Amino acid sequence: MSTGGEKGSTGGGEKGSGGGSSVKTPADFLKSIRGCPVVVKLNSGVDYRGILACLDGYMNIAMEQTEEYVNGQLKNKYGDAFIRGNNVLYISTSKRTLAEGA
């Protein structure tokens, strides 16, 4: 089955700019944002904001201090929230201030 010659990582990722770009591939981005406040948008349009604990290659996500936004704020999830990767539309970093109290 293995035809050889095709490496899975780094698809045509060689950009000509030698300007010291910090992120090369999406996989590198995913590794670099652990522990950062993120916004995760699902295919259904629901927003989740929290601190990214970890994720995997399927875009399954584990987050802490997660808040769910549908139009306005619906629910607060304290502790861990696991999101199945097929629902994820995007993961974005945000400079969210942890101002949320009780």
Next chain:
Amino acid sequence: MATEEEIAVKEPLDLIRLSLDERIYVKLRSDRELRGKLHAYDQHLNMILGDMEEVVTSVEIDDETYEEIVRTTRRTIPYLFVRGDGVILVSPPLRTV
């Protein structure tokens, strides 16, 4: 080229394993929510839940008043297999006021 990195950091599924035999909250597609005790799961998020309550939420909008009518339907199921492709989110039970 054999410098394959070992996965030193836990995967999200490893953290779900910490919730085994604990009560969890599961959000499914079609506006469904489950609360029950997690007996088993796999990488697809297929799950076995015990002592489970399902809440189905439906919102109707009145044509004249444009008022939103939120209805919830509950049922309890002692033992259930949940297919993973319907799962959106898994979490320890909510403690909303």
